[in-house]
Amino acid sequence: xxxxxxxxRHEVTEMGQEVTLRCKPISGHNSLFWYRQTxxxxxxxxxxxxxxxxxxxxxxxxxxxxxxxxxxxxxxxxIQPSEPRDSAVYFCASSPxxxxxxxxxxxxxRLTVL
Amino acid sequence: GNSVxxxxxxxxxxxxxxxxxxxxxxxxxxxxxxxxxQYPGEGLQLLLKATKADDKxxxxxxxxxxRKETTSFHLEKGSVQVSDSAVYFCALSQxxxxxQGNLIFGxxxxxxxxx
Numbered sequence: 001x002x003x004x005x006x007x008x009r010h011e012v013t014e015m016g017q018e019v020t021l022r023c024k025p026i027s028g029h030n031s032l033f034w035y036r037q038t039x040x041x042x043x044x045x046x047x048x049x050x051x052x053x054x055x056x057x058x059x060x061x062x063x064x065x066x067x068x069x070x071x072x073x074x075x076x077x078x079i080q081p082s083e084p085r086d087s088a089v090y091f092c093a094s095s096p097x098x099x100x101x102x103x104x105x106x107x108x109x110r111l112t113v114l
Numbered sequence: 115g116n117s118v119x120x121x122x123x124x125x126x127x128x129x130x131x132x133x134x135x136x137x138x139x140x141x142x143x144x145x146x147x148x149x150x151x152q153y154p155g156e157g158l159q160l161l162l163k164a165t166k167a168d169d170k171x172x173x174x175x176x177x178x179x180x181r182k183e184t185t186s187f188h189l190e191k192g193s194v195q196v197s198d199s200a201v202y203f204c205a206l207s208q209x210x211x212x213x214q215g216n217l218i219f220g221x222x223x224x225x226x227x228x229x
Contacts, residue, residue, distance in 0.1 A: 004157070033216075033217075042219065042220075042221040042222060043158075043203065043219045043221075043222070045216065045217075048216065056216070091157055091158070093157075093158075102148075102160055102163065103158075103160075103217060104160075105157030105158040105159065106157050107155075107156055107157050108156075108157050
């Protein structure tokens with residue numbers, strides 16, 4: 001079975017540009033999580049969805065960040081406009097209903113904002 | 115609030131050495147506890163877990179015991195290999211309420227094993 005799929009794997013952009021990160025969770029999983037990982041702050045939960053509905057977005061740093069989950073098989077994390085301090089690795093993870101404590105992580109998107 | 119504290123790295127060991135990575139937690143109630151591992155360039159993978167006090171999680175030679183009296187979940191391995199070089203994250207999850215399913219991670223401990 002395919003794991004969590006994220007695209008792109010690497011993104012380099014200039015400050016002020018819009019960035020869209022994509023995630024396809026494991027089929028049948030009903031929870032989806034977006035994380036950001038940096039050396040300084042470690043792993044931070046940005047937002048999570050249950051059954052496509054955003055449950056907690058308190059970790060989203062500011063209004064420049066937005067996330068959507070239009071259906072059970074796709075989610076996006078958008079940054080507009082991007083800033084150099086947004087440079088990080090962004091992970092998507094999904095979790096099945098019967099084992100919601102176990103999260104399956106994608107390979108991550110390494111974002112560099114110049 | 116809930117939190118996880120794990121020993122800061124990096125930890126450098128020789129092959130076949132004994133490994134301990136300390137992890138303590140603060141939580142209300144009875145959380146589930148996890149160790150995740152992140153190999154270079156990859157996402158996190160679940161290594162082992164324990165869902166109640168005195169449970170022992172084990173996988174790939176790694177073990178950790180849920181100690182409620184000391185609020186700890188220390189990771190151990192008797193003989194590390196070069197292939198164990200990775201970053202290890204301790205995490206907890208509440209089993210009730212609105213935050214059910216959320217993982218709270220420690221900052222990670224980088225392990226390097228030399229041949």
